[in-house]
Amino acid sequence: MSILLRSIPVRSLSTFPLPPKPPSNPNILKQTHEQGTSYGTIVIGGGHAGCEALSSSSTLTSTLCITQKLSQVGELSCNPSIGGIGKGHLVREIDALDGVMGKAADLGCCHFRMLNERKGTAVRGPRGQMDRDLYKSAVQSILSEKCNLDFLEGAVEDLIIDFDVNGEKVVKGVVTNTGEQILADAVVVTTGTFLGGTLMCGLERYSGGRHLRDSEAVEPPSNALSKTFRGLNFDVGRLKTGTPPRLNGDTIDYDLLEKQGSDSEPIGFDHVRQFNGLRLPNEKDFITCYKTATNEETHRLCLEYEHLLPRYDGAEGDGMGPRYCPSIYKKVQRFPERTGHNCFLEPEGINTNIVYPNGMSGPYPPEIQQKIINSMYGMSETEIIVPGYDVEYDFINPIGLKHTLETKDVGGLYLAGQICGTTGYEEAAAQGVVAGANAGLKSKGDEREFIVGRDEGYIGVLVDDLVTKGVTEPYRMFTSRSEYRLSLRADNADLRLTRKGVEYGIVTDDERVEALEERKREVERGVEALEKFRLFVSEWSEKGGDKMGGTFSSSKKKSSVKKSAHEVLRMPHVTLGDIENIMKSEDDKFQSVSLNSHDTVEATVKYSAYLHRQEKDMDSWRKAQGLLIPPDIVYDRTNFPTLKEEELQLLKKFRPGTLGDANSIQGITPQGLVYLQQFVRKRGRKRDRNRASQI
Numbered sequence: 034m035s036i037l038l039r040s041i042p043v044r045s046l047s048t049f050p051l052p053p054k055p056p057s058n059p060n061i062l063k064q065t066h067e068q069g070t071s072y073g074t075i076v077i078g079g080g081h082a083g084c085e086a087l088s089s090s091s092t093l094t095s096t097l098c099i100t101q102k103l104s105q106v107g108e109l110s111c112n113p114s115i116g117g118i119g120k121g122h123l124v125r126e127i128d129a130l131d132g133v134m135g136k137a138a139d140l141g142c143c144h145f146r147m148l149n150e151r152k153g154t155a156v157r158g159p160r161g162q163m164d165r166d167l168y169k170s171a172v173q174s175i176l177s178e179k180c181n182l183d184f185l186e187g188a189v190e191d192l193i194i195d196f197d198v199n200g201e202k203v204v205k206g207v208v209t210n211t212g213e214q215i216l217a218d219a220v221v222v223t224t225g226t227f228l229g230g231t232l233m234c235g236l237e238r239y240s241g242g243r244h245l246r247d248s249e250a251v252e253p254p255s256n257a258l259s260k261t262f263r264g265l266n267f268d269v270g271r272l273k274t275g276t277p278p279r280l281n282g283d284t285i286d287y288d289l290l291e292k293q294g295s296d297s298e299p300i301g302f303d304h305v306r307q308f309n310g311l312r313l314p315n316e317k318d319f320i321t322c323y324k325t326a327t328n329e330e331t332h333r334l335c336l337e338y339e340h341l342l343p344r345y346d347g348a349e350g351d352g353m354g355p356r357y358c359p360s361i362y363k364k365v366q367r368f369p370e371r372t373g374h375n376c377f378l379e380p381e382g383i384n385t386n387i388v389y390p391n392g393m394s395g396p397y398p399p400e401i402q403q404k405i406i407n408s409m410y411g412m413s414e415t416e417i418i419v420p421g422y423d424v425e426y427d428f429i430n431p432i433g434l435k436h437t438l439e440t441k442d443v444g445g446l447y448l449a450g451q452i453c454g455t456t457g458y459e460e461a462a463a464q465g466v467v468a469g470a471n472a473g474l475k476s477k478g479d480e481r482e483f484i485v486g487r488d489e490g491y492i493g494v495l496v497d498d499l500v501t502k503g504v505t506e507p508y509r510m511f512t513s514r515s516e517y518r519l520s521l522r523a524d525n526a527d528l529r530l531t532r533k534g535v536e537y538g539i540v541t542d543d544e545r546v547e548a549l550e551e552r553k554r555e556v557e558r559g560v561e562a563l564e565k566f567r568l569f570v571s572e573w574s575e576k577g578g579d580k581m582g583g584t585f586s587s588s589k590k591k592s593s594v595k596k597s598a599h600e601v602l603r604m605p606h607v608t609l610g611d612i613e614n615i616m617k618s619e620d621d622k623f624q625s626v627s628l629n630s631h632d633t634v635e636a637t638v639k640y641s642a643y644l645h646r647q648e649k650d651m652d653s654w655r656k657a658q659g660l661l662i663p664p665d666i667v668y669d670r671t672n673f674p675t676l677k678e679e680e681l682q683l684l685k686k687f688r689p690g691t692l693g694d695a696n697s698i699q700g701i702t703p704q705g706l707v708y709l710q711q712f713v714r715k716r717g718r719k720r721d722r723n724r725a726s727q728i
Contacts, residue, residue, distance in 0.1 A: 061173035062103040066185035071216035072097045073181075073476030075207055076469065077189045077258075078223035079106035081458045082450030084172055085132050085465030086221045086472070089539045091182040092131075093473030097215065098176075099185045099207065101227075101252055107137065107172025109458070110225070110243050111276045113163045113381045113389050116302065118148055119510040120459040121158035122491045124302050125526035127462050130470075130534040131542055133175050134462045135302035141168030142313050143320050143383050145299035154636035155519045156512045159302060162322065164315065164382035165246070187211060190257035192220065194265070194443065202265075203444040210257075218476035221447040221468045222258075223461070226274065228452055229427035230254035233343035234420060235398030243424060259427050265443065268430035271346045272353050272507050274456055275360055275394035275423040278402050281416040282386040285323075285378065289411035293322035293377065298628070304527045307629045308548030318383045323411075326373035327361065330408040335365045338401045345425050355456040355507040360423075361395040361405070376409060387418060396423040428454045431499035436484045437471040438464060438496065447472050454504035455495070463492045470539050483537045488517050490530055502699045516703030519640045519647055524632040528553060552630055559626040559634035563599040566616055570594050573601055576615045580606050602638045609635040657710050658693035666713075673708060680705045 073094025076086045083098065084107055090096045100106060115138040116124050128135025144162030176182065191208040193216070206216035227242030232251065241251035263269055301313050339362060345353075359367070364374050377391040390406070397405065399420040407413050431453045433441050438453070440446045449468035450461035470483040485493035494515045499508060512518045521529070531549045534540030573581045573596060581601065598612045613625045626634050666672070668684040676684075680701055689695040692710055 060104070061170065061177055062106055062184050064103065064186050065183045066097055066215075067183075068213060070097075070183070071206070072183070073217065074219045074221060074469070074472040075099060075215060075217040076221045076223060076472075077207065078225060078227070078450070079103070080108070080110070080223060080225045080450060080461065081134065082223035082225070082461035082465035082468070083221075084176060085127060085134065085462045086223060086447075086449055086469030087176060087182060087465075088133050088179065089130070089466050089469035090219075090221070090473040090476075091179045092539050092541055093470070093479075094218075094476040095181045095183075096469075096473070097183045097185060097217070099187055099189055099209065099215075101186070101188055103184055103186045105245075105252070106176065107133075107169040108246065109163060109165050109168060111274075112391060113165050113168075113379055114160060114391075115142075115163055115168075115458060116158060116160040117459075118156065118158035119491065119512045119514070120457060121148070121160055121302075122512065122521065122523045122526070123459040123463045123495070123510055125159065125304075125523045126485075126490045126492050126530055127459075127466055128302050128304055129526040129530040130466050131531075131540040131545055132462065132466050133172055134459070135304075136175060136306075137168055137171035138163065139301040139303045139306055139313055140171035141165075141315075142299070142301060143167075143315050143318065144295050144322055144379075145301065145313065145319075146293075146296055147300070150296075154524060154632050154639070155522050157523060157632075158512075159300065159523055161299075161301065162320065162379055164384075166382060167315070185209070185215075188253075188255065188257075191261050192258075192265075192443075192446070197444065201444055202442060204446040219445045219447065219472035221449060221465075221472050222452055223448075223450045223465060223468075224255050224258065225451045225461070226424045226426040227252070227255045228262075229256055229259035229271075231346070231425045232422050233345075233425065234396050234422040235341050235401075236343065238343065241424070242426075244419075244422065249419075254426075262427070262429060267440070267442070268433055269427050270353075270430060270454075271425055272428050272451070272454065272456075273345055273423055273425040274355060274358075274451075274507065275396055275421060277390050277393040277395070277421040278399075278406065278417045279381070279419045280378070280388040280390055280406065281418050282378075282380060282388040284414050284416045285388065286411040286414070287323055290323040290325050290378070293324055295319045295321075300628070304531075304552075305542070305545050305548050308544075308552065310629075315383065320380045320383060322380070323378040325376050325378065325409050325411050327365075327376065327409060328373055331361075331373075331405055332365045334401065334405050334408060335362050335395070338397055339366075341398050341401060343396055343423060345423075353506050355509060357509045357511070358394075358456065361393050362397075364392075394421055394423075396421060426451065428452055428504075430454070430503050432501075432503040434500045436496055436500055437482045438468040438500075439471060439475075445472075445475060451507075453499055454508055455499070456507035456509050460495060460508065460510055463495055466539075467492065467496060470537060473539075474537070481537065483539070485530070485533070487515065488520075489533070490526070491515060491521055492530075494521075498699070502697055505699060508699075513702045513704065516707075517647070519644050522632075522636055524636060528556070528633070552633075555627060555630045556633050556637065559630060560599070560637055562616075563602060563612065563634075563638060564597055566598040566619075567595045568598075568615075568619075570596055573615075576618065577601075577607070577611065580604070580611060599638055602635070603642065609638075653707075653710070658691065658696065660692040660710060660713060662689055662691060662695065662709070662713055663716070664688065664690070666716075672712060675708055676705055677702070684709075 074090040074096045079100035141163045142161040143164045148158040188210040189207045193206040195205045204220045230242040232241040379389045381387045447468040449464035487493045
């Protein structure tokens, strides 16, 4: 047992007058496995990847979940939120495939915001703050209603490996910590941070996968299974992640801080709930989040006590953590010019005063964490309830996986989640859907493979990036990773993927299919109505005010031309709401598009021309994989003003010889490849012209 709090007089949870929590039933999931039973699929782990694997596999075949604590299934181990930029797209796609996360997120949501609301529809990201207890209870309730699904509380210590008729290795089941051998046609491993896990706070190190919530109690790591993977000669590496301290919200001076309220009309993640016109169930009890920031004193403390940070096993002691969710120390170290970094104070539920300081992970000794927290505005008296810590764990290089997430070396063995080198609930859950579906198909003897293409969803982008590029740091999803982001929007995930789920048997909910078909019809009707409605340019100018008048009133000749609502909506600052108001003024029987389809209709029209251009650009660079890149190219802002700084640094470091080589570098975006291709071709044409002029 760790004595994590021994060096600081941090008060235990029991000493705080916490408001009463709603009763959370830790026994929703019962142990139902009977010794001697075999299964189509065994899923190891009950985290986000495991839950989705259980859901998709159990629709196809008999499935067993083996996890250390059934009461912890669906636990939010770190931050109390679901979704965000890129991540929210994944949640909508998971829901479109009848996964667990979107439904549970709506049931557990206590604060909701659509991020990037002022930007284009393609990059808007739904994000919900969760009540931890309500979310976990929702996940367990959903899984408890699944047919063909058994549960076993325990640990897996080994895999049963055999050989097929071709002499290839195949998995035949697992061996538990009690010595029981359980047979299965497929096994999905979703061990999260537990595989060879080591916890760290300050200079203290101890074995574990994570702490139980708000507690010093440690859940044991999966060391035996780690040895199994190494014994099978998998390419095993070490990654790390961290969680910040938990704060006593009653000691925060909220009057000094900026409020972060919810959207007035939160829409959530569940497509079926939206189709039925239902509001989020906890909307009347929504909480308010707040924002503060670090300052010069915070940064001074971070640097002064850096010698007390842990030494890791990976990266020569520095550890390989998530670049896009770094510790506060890494932020200060990397950006010395910044005067402050945001800290979002997120209550962990409706009936608790525990607060999660998003952006403040850093495994300093507890007394240093206390000083760092107290240095921020509005936080001078804030008390830490439980200090933050880091965890370093084993992962398997995902280059050794197929696009089905089956390992190349052992047939029937699938990996999903942080074991594949990703970070984040949403990335893990997305992989769980794919791994569980393919494990279920294999166990049925169905030779089809459930693969989401890069042009079909962010799930496809995620899996393709992992298995073709591998990882050198924990992978996080961003919209910029997709070359098809104009068409892969959060608003149209069901239109893109639900039918595919039906085809492969993982979507069996008739109501979900009905919701899809009705929404598809409504979007088509909405677009058609915009194409048919026409006014003279002068009328659009008169009725549209400043948004339309400045563009349309330039000449009398133009004023006598008619334009459709579809054409007008494609103008930069015109919204579907603007158009519909004008259409209502002309026809009092006109019906606006429902809130459920509003964004989809608007985006379909807005992006119509760009989508054609996008497809043309991407087709061009796909055909140019063998394009030679001159070795003397200077990767700087003069030549590449639109590339991200990270991409410039990667190109400088690796200096790819072809466009295909550049494509294999993790961190180079599809759009970056387009810019690189255009630069190389333009330079080649300039060189050819110079040579011709000299002849």
